[in-house]
Amino acid sequence: MIRVEREEREGVGVALVILDRPEKRNALTPGMLTELVSEAERAADRGDALLVAGSGRVFCAGFDLAMCQASPDGAVMRLLLTGLSDACRALRTLDRPVVIAAHGAAIAGGCALLGGADVVVADRGATLGYPVVKLGVSPAVSVPFMRQSAFDGATRTRTLLPETFTGEEAARQGIVHRLEDAADAVLDAAREEAFRLAALPSSAYAATKQWVNTLEGVVARRDDERGLEASLGLTGGEEERARLGALEFGGPGGSSGGGPS
Template sequence: MIRVETEGDVGTITLARPRTRNALTPEMLDEMRGGIGELGARVGAVVLAGEGSAFCAGFDLSLCEGSPDGSAMRDLLRGLDAVVRAMRACPVPVVVAAHKAAIAGACALVAAADFAVADRGARFGYPVVLLGISPAVSVPTLGPAVGPGAARRLTLDPGLIGGEEALGLGLVSDLVEEAADVGPAALALAGALARKPRVGVAATKSWLNEIDGAAEAGDAGLDCSLGLTGGDEERELLRRFWEGRAGG
C-alpha cells in the first residue's frame, strides 16, 4: 500500500491507495514509519507523496464501521502518532508533497514535516471533529507550525482552508499553481536539501525539535485523542455517518 523508492540522495515514500484517496490504514502507517527510519539512515532527504487525485484523505474510516469498541480507531491513532514521531526523529529533512487535499490525519503529516509543498487549490483541515474524533494527536506539531491561535481554529472548526492560507499560516512552506506541479517541486526541494551538509542539518533539526516541545506534548495529545475513542458521542456520530453514506 506504499512504495519506497530512492533516486540519488532523495528517498520517496508514496501512498498507493488511489481509489480511496490514499486513506490511511494501520498497516500503511506502520510501513511508513519503517520506511522513514530506513531512508533517513541512507539518503539526504525524504519525500512523502500520494498517488492519484489527492495526497491523502486521512484515516480509512471504513475500518471503524465494524469496530464499535473503538479498537480500529485506536490502532489508527497510535499508528499516526508513530509516523509523526518518526518524521521528527528522522535526521534528514522530510518534505510532504500535498497535492489537492491533506485532511485530518494527512494534515497531521503536513504539520509534522520539515517542509511541505502544496498547490493553490489544495485543502487542509480537521473535519473529523464533526465525528467526535479529536485531532489532539496532531496539536503538538501543528501548534509550533502555525501558532496556538491558528491551531485552535484548525482543530476546533471543521472547515477547511486553502493552499494560500496554509502558506500564510506556515502550515506549508512552498506553493505552486497546479496540483501536477507539486510532486516535481517537492522533489526539487528535497534534492536541494539533500546536498546540504548532513551532520549540520541533523544537529539543527534535532535542536529545533528540542525547543518546540512537540516530543514532550506528544503523549498527552495522543492520550486525549485515545480517550474519546469508543465513547458514546463518537460511536453515535460514526453510526450516523455510516447511515448517511448508506442512504446516499
C-alpha cells in the same frame, strides 16, 4: 499500500515514499502508518532525504473510516491515532530532511502528517483541514505537532472549526511552506526541495534539526502523549460511536477516508 522509489542525482539520494491507495484517496490504515515509519528510518539509514507523496488525485484523505466504522469498539481508531502520533514524531525526529508533497487534498489524519515535515509543498487550491470533531473524534493528537509549525491561534481555529481551508490560507498560517499554482506541479517542486535539502551537509542538517526540536520541546515527549491521550480518551465512546456509525460512504470507489465531505 506504501510504495518506495529511490531516486539519485549526483550521488544524492531521495526516498520517494508514496501512499499508494488511489481508489480510496490514500486513506490511511494502521499498517500504512507503520510502514511509513519503517521506510522513513530505512531511508535515513541510507542517508537519503525523505519525500512523502500520494498517488492519484490527492495526497491523503485521512484515516480509513470504513475500517473504523467496522470496529465499533474503537480498536482500529486507537491503532490509527497511535500510529499517527508515532509517524509524526518519527518524521519530526528523523535526522534527514523530510518533505511532503500535499497535492489536491490533505484532510484530517492526512493533514496531521504535514506536522511531521520540515517542508510542505501544496497547491494554492488544495483542500486541507481537520473536520473530525463532526465525527466525535478529537484532533488533539495533531495539536502538539501543528503548533510547532503554525502559530497557536491558527492551530486553535483549525482544530476546533470543522471546516476545510485552502493551501493558500495554510501557507499564511505556516502549515504549508511552498505553494504551486497547479496540483500536478506539486510533486516536482517537492522533489526539487528534497534534493536541495538532501545535498546540504548532513551533520549540520541533523544537528540543526535536532536543536530546533529540542527548543520546541519535541524531544520531551510529554506534549505528544497528552495530545494522543486526549484523542484516545474519546475513542469507543458514545459520541464517537454514534457519529461514526451514522457516516455513509460515497459511491463505488468513493471516499472512505477523511472527514465527511
